[in-house]
Amino acid sequence: VVYDPIFSLRAGPTQYTGPERLRPPPCQVTDIPGCDAVVISHNHYDHLDLSTIEAIFKKFPKARYFVPQGNKNWVSTLGIPRDRIHELDWWEKREYSVQDFGHTTSETASEDVLLRFTSVPAQHNSGRAALDQGTTLWCGWVIEQLLVSKDEAETSKMRRNGVIYHAGDTGYRRTAKSEAVCPIFKDIGEKFGPFDLSFVPIWRGGTLGFISHLGLRLSHNDIPSALHASPVDAIDIHNDVLSKNTVAIHFGTFVGSENESLEAVMEFEE
Known part of the structure:
Protein backbone atom coordinates (compact mmCIF):
# COMPACT_ATOMS: atom_id res chain seq x y z
CA VAL A 1 0.00 0.00 0.00
CA VAL A 2 1.32 3.46 -0.88
CA TYR A 3 -0.15 6.65 0.55
CA ASP A 4 -0.27 9.97 -1.34
CA PRO A 5 2.75 9.06 -3.50
CA ILE A 6 4.71 11.82 -5.20
CA PHE A 7 8.07 11.18 -6.86
CA SER A 8 8.08 14.28 -9.07
CA LEU A 9 10.57 17.12 -8.71
CA ARG A 10 7.80 19.71 -8.33
CA ALA A 11 4.39 19.74 -6.68
CA GLY A 12 2.33 21.55 -9.28
CA PRO A 13 0.27 21.28 -12.45
CA THR A 14 3.45 20.79 -14.53
CA GLN A 15 7.07 19.89 -13.87
CA TYR A 16 7.96 23.54 -14.55
CA THR A 17 5.59 25.11 -12.03
CA GLY A 18 4.95 24.70 -8.34
CA PRO A 19 7.32 24.31 -5.36
CA GLU A 20 10.50 22.37 -6.10
CA ARG A 21 11.81 19.56 -3.93
CA LEU A 22 14.37 20.45 -1.28
CA ARG A 23 15.80 16.95 -1.50
CA PRO A 24 15.43 14.13 -4.04
CA PRO A 25 12.86 11.37 -3.55
CA PRO A 26 14.20 8.29 -1.73
CA CYS A 27 13.42 6.10 -4.74
CA GLN A 28 11.47 5.99 -7.97
CA VAL A 29 8.33 4.09 -8.89
CA THR A 30 10.49 1.62 -10.82
CA ASP A 31 12.25 0.74 -7.54
CA ILE A 32 9.04 -0.23 -5.73
CA PRO A 33 8.89 -4.06 -5.51
CA GLY A 34 5.10 -4.24 -5.38
CA CYS A 35 1.96 -2.15 -5.08
CA ASP A 36 -1.52 -3.53 -4.42
CA ALA A 37 -3.25 -0.31 -3.39
CA VAL A 38 -2.79 3.43 -3.81
CA VAL A 39 -4.51 5.45 -1.09
CA ILE A 40 -5.14 9.17 -1.66
CA SER A 41 -6.12 11.63 1.08
CA HIS A 42 -7.03 14.63 -1.11
CA ASN A 43 -6.25 16.25 -4.43
CA HIS A 44 -3.65 18.90 -3.57
CA TYR A 45 -0.66 18.61 -5.89
CA ASP A 46 1.72 17.40 -3.20
CA HIS A 47 -0.61 14.49 -2.43
CA LEU A 48 -2.12 13.58 -5.81
CA ASP A 49 0.57 13.76 -8.46
CA LEU A 50 -0.34 13.01 -12.07
CA SER A 51 3.09 11.78 -13.21
CA THR A 52 3.45 9.48 -10.22
CA ILE A 53 -0.01 7.94 -10.61
CA GLU A 54 0.65 7.35 -14.31
CA ALA A 55 3.96 5.65 -13.49
CA ILE A 56 2.37 3.43 -10.84
CA PHE A 57 -0.44 2.43 -13.19
CA LYS A 58 2.10 1.57 -15.89
CA LYS A 59 4.14 -0.69 -13.59
CA PHE A 60 1.28 -2.06 -11.48
CA PRO A 61 -1.80 -2.18 -13.74
CA LYS A 62 -3.77 -4.33 -11.28
CA ALA A 63 -3.39 -1.96 -8.31
CA ARG A 64 -6.55 -0.59 -6.74
CA TYR A 65 -7.04 3.11 -5.98
CA PHE A 66 -8.86 4.42 -2.91
CA VAL A 67 -9.87 8.07 -3.13
CA PRO A 68 -12.14 10.50 -1.26
CA GLN A 69 -15.52 11.37 -2.73
CA GLY A 70 -15.36 13.43 -5.91
CA ASN A 71 -11.96 12.21 -7.16
CA LYS A 72 -12.89 9.10 -9.14
CA ASN A 73 -13.51 10.89 -12.42
CA TRP A 74 -10.12 12.62 -12.35
CA VAL A 75 -8.25 9.39 -11.63
CA SER A 76 -10.15 7.55 -14.37
CA THR A 77 -9.01 10.11 -16.98
CA LEU A 78 -5.52 8.60 -16.64
CA GLY A 79 -6.80 5.37 -18.18
CA ILE A 80 -7.25 3.49 -14.92
CA PRO A 81 -10.34 1.22 -15.11
CA ARG A 82 -13.20 2.64 -13.06
CA ASP A 83 -13.80 -0.71 -11.35
CA ARG A 84 -10.34 -0.41 -9.79
CA ILE A 85 -11.04 3.06 -8.38
CA GLU A 107 -5.97 -24.15 0.57
CA THR A 108 -5.11 -25.63 3.96
CA ALA A 109 -5.12 -22.24 5.72
CA SER A 110 -7.61 -22.13 8.59
CA GLU A 111 -8.42 -18.45 8.03
CA ASP A 112 -9.16 -16.15 5.11
CA VAL A 113 -7.46 -12.75 5.01
CA LEU A 114 -9.45 -9.57 4.37
CA LEU A 115 -8.39 -5.94 4.14
CA ARG A 116 -10.89 -3.28 5.22
CA PHE A 117 -10.38 0.29 3.98
CA THR A 118 -12.29 3.02 5.83
CA SER A 119 -12.31 6.71 4.92
CA VAL A 120 -12.26 8.86 8.07
CA PRO A 121 -12.66 12.64 8.52
CA ALA A 122 -9.77 15.10 8.55
CA GLN A 123 -9.59 18.86 9.09
CA HIS A 124 -8.30 20.18 5.78
CA ASN A 125 -9.54 21.24 2.33
CA SER A 126 -9.07 20.41 -1.35
CA GLY A 127 -8.57 22.00 -4.76
CA ARG A 128 -6.19 22.05 -7.72
CA ALA A 129 -7.22 25.44 -9.15
CA ALA A 130 -8.92 28.67 -8.15
CA LEU A 131 -12.42 27.54 -9.10
CA ASP A 132 -12.53 24.03 -7.62
CA GLN A 133 -11.69 24.79 -3.99
CA GLY A 134 -13.52 22.43 -1.64
CA THR A 135 -15.42 20.67 -4.43
CA THR A 136 -13.94 17.25 -3.63
CA LEU A 137 -13.56 15.55 -0.28
CA TRP A 138 -10.43 15.11 1.85
CA CYS A 139 -9.91 12.37 4.42
CA GLY A 140 -7.67 10.11 6.44
CA TRP A 141 -7.61 6.33 6.09
CA VAL A 142 -7.87 3.33 8.38
CA ILE A 143 -6.72 -0.02 7.00
CA GLU A 144 -7.46 -3.16 8.99
CA GLN A 145 -6.29 -6.70 8.38
CA LEU A 146 -9.05 -9.13 9.31
CA LEU A 147 -8.75 -12.88 9.71
CA VAL A 148 -11.92 -14.87 9.07
CA SER A 149 -12.10 -18.42 10.38
CA LYS A 150 -13.21 -21.16 8.01
CA ASP A 151 -14.40 -23.26 10.94
CA GLU A 152 -18.19 -23.16 10.94
CA ALA A 153 -18.24 -24.26 14.59
CA GLU A 154 -16.57 -21.07 15.81
CA THR A 155 -19.00 -18.49 17.20
CA SER A 156 -16.68 -15.55 16.54
CA LYS A 157 -15.44 -16.00 13.01
CA MET A 158 -13.64 -12.68 12.47
CA ARG A 159 -10.76 -11.12 14.38
CA ARG A 160 -8.55 -8.13 13.70
CA ASN A 161 -4.89 -8.89 13.17
CA GLY A 162 -3.56 -5.35 12.67
CA VAL A 163 -4.62 -1.78 11.94
CA ILE A 164 -2.92 1.30 10.45
CA TYR A 165 -4.08 4.91 10.50
CA HIS A 166 -2.97 7.52 7.99
CA ALA A 167 -4.14 11.01 8.94
CA GLY A 168 -3.56 12.43 5.46
CA ASP A 169 -3.12 16.19 5.61
CA THR A 170 -4.90 17.67 8.59
CA GLY A 171 -5.10 20.41 11.15
CA TYR A 172 -5.97 19.90 14.79
CA ARG A 173 -6.75 23.26 16.39
CA ARG A 174 -8.87 26.23 15.36
CA THR A 175 -5.83 28.52 15.67
CA ALA A 176 -2.25 27.98 16.78
CA LYS A 177 -2.96 29.09 20.36
CA SER A 178 -6.56 27.90 20.58
CA GLU A 179 -7.74 25.42 23.17
CA ALA A 180 -10.52 24.40 20.78
CA VAL A 181 -9.46 21.22 18.99
CA CYS A 182 -11.09 18.99 16.42
CA PRO A 183 -13.01 16.23 18.25
CA ILE A 184 -12.91 13.80 15.34
CA PHE A 185 -9.58 12.26 16.33
CA LYS A 186 -10.95 10.97 19.61
CA ASP A 187 -13.90 9.57 17.65
CA ILE A 188 -11.47 7.76 15.35
CA GLY A 189 -9.62 6.37 18.36
CA GLU A 190 -12.85 5.15 19.95
CA LYS A 191 -14.05 3.50 16.74
CA PHE A 192 -10.81 1.92 15.53
CA GLY A 193 -8.09 2.24 18.17
CA PRO A 194 -5.71 1.25 19.45
CA PHE A 195 -3.67 1.55 16.25
CA ASP A 196 -0.55 -0.51 15.70
CA LEU A 197 0.94 2.23 13.52
CA SER A 198 -0.09 5.76 12.56
CA PHE A 199 1.23 8.33 10.10
CA VAL A 200 0.61 11.91 11.26
CA PRO A 201 1.73 15.24 9.70
CA ILE A 202 3.93 17.45 11.89
CA TRP A 203 4.50 20.64 9.92
CA ARG A 204 2.21 23.59 9.29
CA GLY A 205 4.36 24.71 6.38
CA GLY A 206 7.30 26.98 5.79
CA THR A 207 8.77 29.76 3.74
CA LEU A 208 8.65 29.44 -0.03
CA GLY A 209 12.07 28.89 -1.54
CA PHE A 210 12.40 32.25 -3.28
CA ILE A 211 11.60 34.04 0.00
CA SER A 212 14.10 32.02 2.01
CA HIS A 213 16.78 32.83 -0.59
CA LEU A 214 16.26 36.49 0.33
CA GLY A 215 17.07 35.70 3.94
CA LEU A 216 13.45 35.93 5.09
CA ARG A 217 11.50 33.20 6.81
CA LEU A 218 8.21 32.19 8.37
CA SER A 219 8.03 29.98 11.42
CA HIS A 220 5.56 27.12 11.21
CA ASN A 221 4.07 28.49 14.44
CA ASP A 222 3.03 31.64 12.56
CA ILE A 223 1.10 29.78 9.87
CA PRO A 224 -2.64 29.13 10.46
CA SER A 225 -3.11 25.75 12.06
CA ALA A 226 -6.68 25.00 10.98
CA LEU A 227 -5.37 23.04 7.98
CA HIS A 228 -2.02 21.67 9.17
CA ALA A 229 -0.85 20.09 12.41
CA SER A 230 2.23 21.24 14.30
CA PRO A 231 4.59 18.82 16.08
CA VAL A 232 2.70 19.41 19.34
CA ASP A 233 -0.61 18.83 17.56
CA ALA A 234 0.74 15.58 16.11
CA ILE A 235 1.47 14.29 19.61
CA ASP A 236 -2.09 15.15 20.64
CA ILE A 237 -3.45 13.33 17.58
CA HIS A 238 -1.26 10.34 18.47
CA ASN A 239 -2.86 10.27 21.92
CA ASP A 240 -6.41 10.95 20.72
CA VAL A 241 -6.44 8.08 18.22
CA LEU A 242 -4.80 5.72 20.73
CA SER A 243 -1.79 4.99 18.56
CA LYS A 244 0.91 2.63 19.81
CA ASN A 245 3.49 3.88 17.31
CA THR A 246 3.46 7.01 15.16
CA VAL A 247 5.62 8.08 12.23
CA ALA A 248 5.96 11.80 11.52
CA ILE A 249 5.19 12.82 7.92
CA HIS A 250 4.61 15.94 5.80
CA PHE A 251 7.64 18.09 6.59
CA GLY A 252 10.58 19.70 4.81
CA THR A 253 10.02 18.34 1.30
CA PHE A 254 8.70 21.08 -0.99
CA VAL A 255 8.73 24.40 0.90
CA GLY A 256 10.83 25.99 3.57
CA SER A 257 14.52 25.90 4.30
CA GLU A 258 16.60 23.09 5.77
CA ASN A 259 16.60 24.80 9.16
CA GLU A 260 12.83 25.22 9.17
CA SER A 261 12.19 21.55 8.47
CA LEU A 262 14.72 20.50 11.11
CA GLU A 263 12.96 22.67 13.68
CA ALA A 264 9.76 20.69 13.20
CA VAL A 265 11.60 17.38 13.64
CA MET A 266 13.42 18.58 16.75
CA GLU A 267 10.20 19.88 18.27
CA PHE A 268 8.49 16.57 17.55
CA GLU A 269 11.32 14.64 19.25
CA GLU A 270 11.08 16.85 22.34
Whole structure:
Protein backbone atom coordinates (compact mmCIF):
# COMPACT_ATOMS: atom_id res chain seq x y z
CA VAL A 1 0.00 0.00 0.00
CA VAL A 2 1.32 3.46 -0.88
CA TYR A 3 -0.15 6.65 0.55
CA ASP A 4 -0.27 9.97 -1.34
CA PRO A 5 2.75 9.06 -3.50
CA ILE A 6 4.71 11.82 -5.20
CA PHE A 7 8.07 11.18 -6.86
CA SER A 8 8.08 14.28 -9.07
CA LEU A 9 10.57 17.12 -8.71
CA ARG A 10 7.80 19.71 -8.33
CA ALA A 11 4.39 19.74 -6.68
CA GLY A 12 2.33 21.55 -9.28
CA PRO A 13 0.27 21.28 -12.45
CA THR A 14 3.45 20.79 -14.53
CA GLN A 15 7.07 19.89 -13.87
CA TYR A 16 7.96 23.54 -14.55
CA THR A 17 5.59 25.11 -12.03
CA GLY A 18 4.95 24.70 -8.34
CA PRO A 19 7.32 24.31 -5.36
CA GLU A 20 10.50 22.37 -6.10
CA ARG A 21 11.81 19.56 -3.93
CA LEU A 22 14.37 20.45 -1.28
CA ARG A 23 15.80 16.95 -1.50
CA PRO A 24 15.43 14.13 -4.04
CA PRO A 25 12.86 11.37 -3.55
CA PRO A 26 14.20 8.29 -1.73
CA CYS A 27 13.42 6.10 -4.74
CA GLN A 28 11.47 5.99 -7.97
CA VAL A 29 8.33 4.09 -8.89
CA THR A 30 10.49 1.62 -10.82
CA ASP A 31 12.25 0.74 -7.54
CA ILE A 32 9.04 -0.23 -5.73
CA PRO A 33 8.89 -4.06 -5.51
CA GLY A 34 5.10 -4.24 -5.38
CA CYS A 35 1.96 -2.15 -5.08
CA ASP A 36 -1.52 -3.53 -4.42
CA ALA A 37 -3.25 -0.31 -3.39
CA VAL A 38 -2.79 3.43 -3.81
CA VAL A 39 -4.51 5.45 -1.09
CA ILE A 40 -5.14 9.17 -1.66
CA SER A 41 -6.12 11.63 1.08
CA HIS A 42 -7.03 14.63 -1.11
CA ASN A 43 -6.25 16.25 -4.43
CA HIS A 44 -3.65 18.90 -3.57
CA TYR A 45 -0.66 18.61 -5.89
CA ASP A 46 1.72 17.40 -3.20
CA HIS A 47 -0.61 14.49 -2.43
CA LEU A 48 -2.12 13.58 -5.81
CA ASP A 49 0.57 13.76 -8.46
CA LEU A 50 -0.34 13.01 -12.07
CA SER A 51 3.09 11.78 -13.21
CA THR A 52 3.45 9.48 -10.22
CA ILE A 53 -0.01 7.94 -10.61
CA GLU A 54 0.65 7.35 -14.31
CA ALA A 55 3.96 5.65 -13.49
CA ILE A 56 2.37 3.43 -10.84
CA PHE A 57 -0.44 2.43 -13.19
CA LYS A 58 2.10 1.57 -15.89
CA LYS A 59 4.14 -0.69 -13.59
CA PHE A 60 1.28 -2.06 -11.48
CA PRO A 61 -1.80 -2.18 -13.74
CA LYS A 62 -3.77 -4.33 -11.28
CA ALA A 63 -3.39 -1.96 -8.31
CA ARG A 64 -6.55 -0.59 -6.74
CA TYR A 65 -7.04 3.11 -5.98
CA PHE A 66 -8.86 4.42 -2.91
CA VAL A 67 -9.87 8.07 -3.13
CA PRO A 68 -12.14 10.50 -1.26
CA GLN A 69 -15.52 11.37 -2.73
CA GLY A 70 -15.36 13.43 -5.91
CA ASN A 71 -11.96 12.21 -7.16
CA LYS A 72 -12.89 9.10 -9.14
CA ASN A 73 -13.51 10.89 -12.42
CA TRP A 74 -10.12 12.62 -12.35
CA VAL A 75 -8.25 9.39 -11.63
CA SER A 76 -10.15 7.55 -14.37
CA THR A 77 -9.01 10.11 -16.98
CA LEU A 78 -5.52 8.60 -16.64
CA GLY A 79 -6.80 5.37 -18.18
CA ILE A 80 -7.25 3.49 -14.92
CA PRO A 81 -10.34 1.22 -15.11
CA ARG A 82 -13.20 2.64 -13.06
CA ASP A 83 -13.80 -0.71 -11.35
CA ARG A 84 -10.34 -0.41 -9.79
CA ILE A 85 -11.04 3.06 -8.38
CA HIS A 86 -12.94 3.06 -5.09
CA GLU A 87 -14.44 6.40 -4.06
CA LEU A 88 -15.52 6.71 -0.43
CA ASP A 89 -17.31 9.26 1.72
CA TRP A 90 -16.34 9.78 5.37
CA TRP A 91 -16.94 6.64 7.45
CA GLU A 92 -17.58 4.51 4.36
CA LYS A 93 -15.67 1.24 4.17
CA ARG A 94 -14.78 -1.44 1.65
CA GLU A 95 -13.56 -4.98 2.28
CA TYR A 96 -11.46 -7.05 -0.10
CA SER A 97 -9.83 -10.45 0.10
CA VAL A 98 -6.17 -10.92 -0.73
CA GLN A 99 -7.37 -12.70 -3.87
CA ASP A 100 -8.97 -9.42 -4.98
CA PHE A 101 -5.43 -8.01 -5.09
CA GLY A 102 -4.13 -10.91 -7.15
CA HIS A 103 -2.61 -12.93 -4.30
CA THR A 104 -3.25 -16.56 -3.43
CA THR A 105 -3.50 -18.32 -0.08
CA SER A 106 -2.94 -21.90 0.92
CA GLU A 107 -5.97 -24.15 0.57
CA THR A 108 -5.11 -25.63 3.96
CA ALA A 109 -5.12 -22.24 5.72
CA SER A 110 -7.61 -22.13 8.59
CA GLU A 111 -8.42 -18.45 8.03
CA ASP A 112 -9.16 -16.15 5.11
CA VAL A 113 -7.46 -12.75 5.01
CA LEU A 114 -9.45 -9.57 4.37
CA LEU A 115 -8.39 -5.94 4.14
CA ARG A 116 -10.89 -3.28 5.22
CA PHE A 117 -10.38 0.29 3.98
CA THR A 118 -12.29 3.02 5.83
CA SER A 119 -12.31 6.71 4.92
CA VAL A 120 -12.26 8.86 8.07
CA PRO A 121 -12.66 12.64 8.52
CA ALA A 122 -9.77 15.10 8.55
CA GLN A 123 -9.59 18.86 9.09
CA HIS A 124 -8.30 20.18 5.78
CA ASN A 125 -9.54 21.24 2.33
CA SER A 126 -9.07 20.41 -1.35
CA GLY A 127 -8.57 22.00 -4.76
CA ARG A 128 -6.19 22.05 -7.72
CA ALA A 129 -7.22 25.44 -9.15
CA ALA A 130 -8.92 28.67 -8.15
CA LEU A 131 -12.42 27.54 -9.10
CA ASP A 132 -12.53 24.03 -7.62
CA GLN A 133 -11.69 24.79 -3.99
CA GLY A 134 -13.52 22.43 -1.64
CA THR A 135 -15.42 20.67 -4.43
CA THR A 136 -13.94 17.25 -3.63
CA LEU A 137 -13.56 15.55 -0.28
CA TRP A 138 -10.43 15.11 1.85
CA CYS A 139 -9.91 12.37 4.42
CA GLY A 140 -7.67 10.11 6.44
CA TRP A 141 -7.61 6.33 6.09
CA VAL A 142 -7.87 3.33 8.38
CA ILE A 143 -6.72 -0.02 7.00
CA GLU A 144 -7.46 -3.16 8.99
CA GLN A 145 -6.29 -6.70 8.38
CA LEU A 146 -9.05 -9.13 9.31
CA LEU A 147 -8.75 -12.88 9.71
CA VAL A 148 -11.92 -14.87 9.07
CA SER A 149 -12.10 -18.42 10.38
CA LYS A 150 -13.21 -21.16 8.01
CA ASP A 151 -14.40 -23.26 10.94
CA GLU A 152 -18.19 -23.16 10.94
CA ALA A 153 -18.24 -24.26 14.59
CA GLU A 154 -16.57 -21.07 15.81
CA THR A 155 -19.00 -18.49 17.20
CA SER A 156 -16.68 -15.55 16.54
CA LYS A 157 -15.44 -16.00 13.01
CA MET A 158 -13.64 -12.68 12.47
CA ARG A 159 -10.76 -11.12 14.38
CA ARG A 160 -8.55 -8.13 13.70
CA ASN A 161 -4.89 -8.89 13.17
CA GLY A 162 -3.56 -5.35 12.67
CA VAL A 163 -4.62 -1.78 11.94
CA ILE A 164 -2.92 1.30 10.45
CA TYR A 165 -4.08 4.91 10.50
CA HIS A 166 -2.97 7.52 7.99
CA ALA A 167 -4.14 11.01 8.94
CA GLY A 168 -3.56 12.43 5.46
CA ASP A 169 -3.12 16.19 5.61
CA THR A 170 -4.90 17.67 8.59
CA GLY A 171 -5.10 20.41 11.15
CA TYR A 172 -5.97 19.90 14.79
CA ARG A 173 -6.75 23.26 16.39
CA ARG A 174 -8.87 26.23 15.36
CA THR A 175 -5.83 28.52 15.67
CA ALA A 176 -2.25 27.98 16.78
CA LYS A 177 -2.96 29.09 20.36
CA SER A 178 -6.56 27.90 20.58
CA GLU A 179 -7.74 25.42 23.17
CA ALA A 180 -10.52 24.40 20.78
CA VAL A 181 -9.46 21.22 18.99
CA CYS A 182 -11.09 18.99 16.42
CA PRO A 183 -13.01 16.23 18.25
CA ILE A 184 -12.91 13.80 15.34
CA PHE A 185 -9.58 12.26 16.33
CA LYS A 186 -10.95 10.97 19.61
CA ASP A 187 -13.90 9.57 17.65
CA ILE A 188 -11.47 7.76 15.35
CA GLY A 189 -9.62 6.37 18.36
CA GLU A 190 -12.85 5.15 19.95
CA LYS A 191 -14.05 3.50 16.74
CA PHE A 192 -10.81 1.92 15.53
CA GLY A 193 -8.09 2.24 18.17
CA PRO A 194 -5.71 1.25 19.45
CA PHE A 195 -3.67 1.55 16.25
CA ASP A 196 -0.55 -0.51 15.70
CA LEU A 197 0.94 2.23 13.52
CA SER A 198 -0.09 5.76 12.56
CA PHE A 199 1.23 8.33 10.10
CA VAL A 200 0.61 11.91 11.26
CA PRO A 201 1.73 15.24 9.70
CA ILE A 202 3.93 17.45 11.89
CA TRP A 203 4.50 20.64 9.92
CA ARG A 204 2.21 23.59 9.29
CA GLY A 205 4.36 24.71 6.38
CA GLY A 206 7.30 26.98 5.79
CA THR A 207 8.77 29.76 3.74
CA LEU A 208 8.65 29.44 -0.03
CA GLY A 209 12.07 28.89 -1.54
CA PHE A 210 12.40 32.25 -3.28
CA ILE A 211 11.60 34.04 0.00
CA SER A 212 14.10 32.02 2.01
CA HIS A 213 16.78 32.83 -0.59
CA LEU A 214 16.26 36.49 0.33
CA GLY A 215 17.07 35.70 3.94
CA LEU A 216 13.45 35.93 5.09
CA ARG A 217 11.50 33.20 6.81
CA LEU A 218 8.21 32.19 8.37
CA SER A 219 8.03 29.98 11.42
CA HIS A 220 5.56 27.12 11.21
CA ASN A 221 4.07 28.49 14.44
CA ASP A 222 3.03 31.64 12.56
CA ILE A 223 1.10 29.78 9.87
CA PRO A 224 -2.64 29.13 10.46
CA SER A 225 -3.11 25.75 12.06
CA ALA A 226 -6.68 25.00 10.98
CA LEU A 227 -5.37 23.04 7.98
CA HIS A 228 -2.02 21.67 9.17
CA ALA A 229 -0.85 20.09 12.41
CA SER A 230 2.23 21.24 14.30
CA PRO A 231 4.59 18.82 16.08
CA VAL A 232 2.70 19.41 19.34
CA ASP A 233 -0.61 18.83 17.56
CA ALA A 234 0.74 15.58 16.11
CA ILE A 235 1.47 14.29 19.61
CA ASP A 236 -2.09 15.15 20.64
CA ILE A 237 -3.45 13.33 17.58
CA HIS A 238 -1.26 10.34 18.47
CA ASN A 239 -2.86 10.27 21.92
CA ASP A 240 -6.41 10.95 20.72
CA VAL A 241 -6.44 8.08 18.22
CA LEU A 242 -4.80 5.72 20.73
CA SER A 243 -1.79 4.99 18.56
CA LYS A 244 0.91 2.63 19.81
CA ASN A 245 3.49 3.88 17.31
CA THR A 246 3.46 7.01 15.16
CA VAL A 247 5.62 8.08 12.23
CA ALA A 248 5.96 11.80 11.52
CA ILE A 249 5.19 12.82 7.92
CA HIS A 250 4.61 15.94 5.80
CA PHE A 251 7.64 18.09 6.59
CA GLY A 252 10.58 19.70 4.81
CA THR A 253 10.02 18.34 1.30
CA PHE A 254 8.70 21.08 -0.99
CA VAL A 255 8.73 24.40 0.90
CA GLY A 256 10.83 25.99 3.57
CA SER A 257 14.52 25.90 4.30
CA GLU A 258 16.60 23.09 5.77
CA ASN A 259 16.60 24.80 9.16
CA GLU A 260 12.83 25.22 9.17
CA SER A 261 12.19 21.55 8.47
CA LEU A 262 14.72 20.50 11.11
CA GLU A 263 12.96 22.67 13.68
CA ALA A 264 9.76 20.69 13.20
CA VAL A 265 11.60 17.38 13.64
CA MET A 266 13.42 18.58 16.75
CA GLU A 267 10.20 19.88 18.27
CA PHE A 268 8.49 16.57 17.55
CA GLU A 269 11.32 14.64 19.25
CA GLU A 270 11.08 16.85 22.34
